[in-house]
Amino acid sequence: MAAAEKPSRRIVLTGAAGGIGTMIRPLLAKIYPGLILSDKVEPANLRPGETFVAADLARPDEVAAAVEGADSVIHLGGYSVEGPWDTILQANIIGCYNLFEAARQAGVKRVIFASSNHAVGFYPRKRRIGTDVTVRPDSRYGVSKAFGESVGALYADKHGMIVTCLRIGNVGPRPLDVRRLAIWLLPDDLVQLIRIGLEHPDIRFEILYGVSDNASSWWDNSRARRLGYQPTGKSEDHRSHAEAEQARIGPDPVGDVFQGGSFCSLEFTNEIERAGP
Numbered sequence: 001m002a003a004a005e006k007p008s009r010r011i012v013l014t015g016a017a018g019g020i021g022t023m024i025r026p027l028l029a030k031i032y033p034g035l036i037l038s039d040k041v042e043p044a045n046l047r048p049g050e051t052f053v054a055a056d057l058a059r060p061d062e063v064a065a066a067v068e069g070a071d072s073v074i075h076l077g078g079y080s081v082e083g084p085w086d087t088i089l090q091a092n093i094i095g096c097y098n099l100f101e102a103a104r105q106a107g108v109k110r111v112i113f114a115s116s117n118h119a120v121g122f123y124p125r126k127r128r129i130g131t132d133v134t135v136r137p138d139s140r141y142g143v144s145k146a147f148g149e150s151v152g153a154l155y156a157d158k159h160g161m162i163v164t165c166l167r168i169g170n171v172g173p174r175p176l177d178v179r180r181l182a183i184w185l186l187p188d189d190l191v192q193l194i195r196i197g198l199e200h201p202d203i204r205f206e207i208l209y210g211v212s213d214n215a216s217s218w219w220d221n222s223r224a225r226r227l228g229y230q231p232t233g234k235s236e237d238h239r240s241h242a243e244a245e246q247a248r249i250g251p252d253p254v255g256d257v258f259q260g261g262s263f264c265s266l267e268f269t270n271e272i273e274r275a276g277p
Contacts, residue, residue: 011198012036012067014057014099015076017043020114020171020190025050027191028074032198038066039077057095064102072110072198073103082139082263092144100155110162112197113152115207117169117183118142121260122276123218125182130220131167131207136277138260149207156205164197166190167219168210174238178246179261182216186233189213196227203227218259 013028015021016037025043028035034049042052055062057077067073077099079091096113103111121138123129135146145167152163169183170176171190189212197203208224211217212233221229235242254265257272264275 009071010034010036010069012038012053012070012073013076014038014055014066014073015078015080015114016052017041018076018080020080020168020187021076023171023187024191024194027187028194031191031195036066036070057098058090060098060102063095063098064105067099067102067106067108070103070106070108072112073099073108074112074114074194074198075099076114078114078144079141082141082266085140088140088144092141093147096144096148096151100151100161104155104159104161108161110164110198110203111152111155112194113148113163113165115149115165115167116142116145117167117209118260118263119145119149119167121258121263123259124257124276125218125259127277128218128220131209131223134277138258138263139266142260142263153205162197162203163205164193164203165205165207166193166197166210167207171210175235175242176245177249178242179255181235181239181242182211182214182218183259184212184214184233184235184238185210186212186231189229189231189233192229192231193224196224196229200227 011032013035017039037052038055040056053066055066118138119135119142122136137143137146149165152165155161156163169185170180171185175181175184209219209221213231214235252265254268255261258264
């Protein structure tokens with residue numbers, strides 16, 4: 001990785017009480033001591049040096065208070081699955097705009113935005129894609145992540161903010177089924193990507209895939225590797241577990257065709273042949 005900025009600067013982690021936030025907090029704390037944690041509820045087991053600031057992303061004043069004095073923001077906050085439109089609107093669209101605008105007003109230099117594979121979920125599994133493809137969201141949740149990428153681009157181009165969008169696959173200690181053999185992301189590898197976004201001097205605006213070194217990956221992540229990404233997780237090491245879990249889940253005639261899986265089949269009323277590019 002290129003020369004790093006000082007790790008002692010004030011870094012805010014939103015969504016700190018969520019699943020991904022909980023997994024990566026101990027890893028981040030070793031690199032960036034004194035994290036400012038934000039969420040609607042206080043995370044369990046605050047570590048020495050961590051500070052919690054409660055904030056509802058839909059409330060601009062609370063978001064502004066959370067990012068005050070921050071140098072950088074790791075934005076994991078929001079609603080993390082498919083949901084009703086108003087829920088997605090408030091947490092992931094209005095909330096995302098509030099975060100970027102509060103960050104701009106606070107003079108935040110860098111934002112890491114947790115996007116999602118669901119922004120491109122309607123690409124077929126047989127097609128390998130890069131980050132420059134047209135978004136094809138598979139859900140209202142996926143739409144909100146495509147929106148967040150666009151807001152990030154706007155704030156990078158119009159205001160000079162350094163923005164890295166991570167299209168995260170599925171984070172965890174091992175892949176949970178056959179689909180996740182392609183999109184699995186080891187928590188340590190996610191922290192690698194976050195470090196690149198926080199430290200690399202050449203970034204202006206980037207979209208990178210949040211995926212480990214998976215032989216069956218559907219995504220070209222060569223840009224991340226050029227920026228210094230060296231993932232250590234390999235989903236093939238967990239294939240037998242993933243296949244056993246898949247046998248329990250059973251087939252999904254729609255989801256098994258597309259990269260977004262069950263997010264594509266949920267509420268699906270189209271013909272498969274007419275869906276996706």
